[in-house]
Amino acid sequence: xxxxxxxxxxxxxxxxxxxxxxxxxxxxxxxxxxxxxxxxxxxxxxxxxxxxxxxxxxxxxxxxxxxxxxxxxxxxxxxxxxxxxxxxxxxxxxxxxxxxxxxxxxxxxxxxxxxxxxxxxxxxxxxxxxxxxxxxxxxxxxxxxxxxxxxxxxx
Amino acid sequence: xxxxxxxxxxxxxxxxxxxxxxxxxxxxxxxxxxxxxxxxxxxxxxxxxxxxxxxxxxxxxxxxxxxxxxxxxxxxxxxxxxxxxxxxxxxxxxxxxxxxxxxxxxxxxxxxxxxxxxxxxxxxxxxxxxxxxxxxxxxxxxxxxxxxxxxxxxx
Amino acid sequence: xxxxxxxxxxxxxxxxxxxxxxxxxxxxxxxxxxxxxxxxxxxxxxxxxxxxxxxxxxxxxxxxxxxxxxxxxxxxxxxxxxxxxxxxxxxxxxxxxxxxxxxxxxxxxxxxxxxxxxxxxxxxxxxxxxxxxxxxxxxxxxxxxxxxxxxxxxx
Numbered sequence: 001x002x003x004x005x006x007x008x009x010x011x012x013x014x015x016x017x018x019x020x021x022x023x024x025x026x027x028x029x030x031x032x033x034x035x036x037x038x039x040x041x042x043x044x045x046x047x048x049x050x051x052x053x054x055x056x057x058x059x060x061x062x063x064x065x066x067x068x069x070x071x072x073x074x075x076x077x078x079x080x081x082x083x084x085x086x087x088x089x090x091x092x093x094x095x096x097x098x099x100x101x102x103x104x105x106x107x108x109x110x111x112x113x114x115x116x117x118x119x120x121x122x123x124x125x126x127x128x129x130x131x132x133x134x135x136x137x138x139x140x141x142x143x144x145x146x147x148x149x150x151x152x153x154x155x
Numbered sequence: 156x157x158x159x160x161x162x163x164x165x166x167x168x169x170x171x172x173x174x175x176x177x178x179x180x181x182x183x184x185x186x187x188x189x190x191x192x193x194x195x196x197x198x199x200x201x202x203x204x205x206x207x208x209x210x211x212x213x214x215x216x217x218x219x220x221x222x223x224x225x226x227x228x229x230x231x232x233x234x235x236x237x238x239x240x241x242x243x244x245x246x247x248x249x250x251x252x253x254x255x256x257x258x259x260x261x262x263x264x265x266x267x268x269x270x271x272x273x274x275x276x277x278x279x280x281x282x283x284x285x286x287x288x289x290x291x292x293x294x295x296x297x298x299x300x301x302x303x304x305x306x307x308x309x310x
Numbered sequence: 311x312x313x314x315x316x317x318x319x320x321x322x323x324x325x326x327x328x329x330x331x332x333x334x335x336x337x338x339x340x341x342x343x344x345x346x347x348x349x350x351x352x353x354x355x356x357x358x359x360x361x362x363x364x365x366x367x368x369x370x371x372x373x374x375x376x377x378x379x380x381x382x383x384x385x386x387x388x389x390x391x392x393x394x395x396x397x398x399x400x401x402x403x404x405x406x407x408x409x410x411x412x413x414x415x416x417x418x419x420x421x422x423x424x425x426x427x428x429x430x431x432x433x434x435x436x437x438x439x440x441x442x443x444x445x446x447x448x449x450x451x452x453x454x455x456x457x458x459x460x461x462x463x464x465x
Binding site: 188209245247248249255256257258259260261262263264266267270271274282283284285286287288289290291304306 | 336345347348407446450455
């Protein structure tokens, strides 16, 4: 089954893999490891889910943004692998950056919207280690940015 | 010798490995590599060492929090490996996030409390690369969060 | 060709590899992988390119700082490998932390000054994945800190 088909069954649409914002690549490979650049919470329409959680954005808006970042991570995984779920041996780590007011401390609640989606797509192969932190600001005013490390099934 | 025995000799007690706060795993393996999720500065009692260094917390309080985060990292290493020091080939990297007021710039002083403990436990195998940064906010109001990458001795 | 020679042709001078600020190592190896500690924007003279972009520093000052951090990353790569460009199989990932005011959102513009230099030195082997985020504060008041993961050519 493909990532796109699995997402469709979950009520989501796999976006096009976003082009890098600048002079880097969206992902890089290293042996059986796939390292995915930070994916911001930008919709396929180009609209950015922007804001600072605990300030201009609510925690629920943060969760919506985390889900969009996770969809963009999935798009990069699909672009790098051909899109079959079976190509992923293990999602190893997500790094989740949440634009946060200094007194907002529920980053795990926000990040779970991404982790839930990754786990729903890959099952046990989607169970990942994670670091979630609250940062001052993100590119383009994004509410959330997520990077990922993924172990691929070796051919 | 076990990590718990070594820590006892250093005047510390190895905590239980904290359960993940949300829908992720405390660590994930990838070949001989162990990737440990961000560990916040929560005591075994459940009390969080909270605060923003340079604001509601002093640098010394930050160091106490970094040590607690490091103990939780050690607890995860012990849970993943069986707890023998000899199972660790090399602590490769620590990522240290310090909740910081914008004018607090002594993150290395805070992070050293963690690095010193890791080095004391593992000796040369504890000499790690590190990135220490000051962030806006951390989960549960934690003063410090630390993630780690560890190379394991292959069986 | 050496990294130093290539940099000279680009109008830059390879600095001495900065000593770690504290109890960690500047880089650690793990098989064919080189993990480089966060390098702050400190000049060989000892002067720190300091400030918060969008506050006490402009975006252009941020770019100058990112370039200095990238030069320090290159110095660590040279120290770890002997300094030949051909020793690097692939720069896999840069983690770019920009000290940012909460309303500064052009971290990619700042980080590109580092990515451009890495790409100019290594060519296709310098095309890296990247996460760029805006943080509250950095060690010593640095404007930029950059960490790196590099795959080495195996002997």
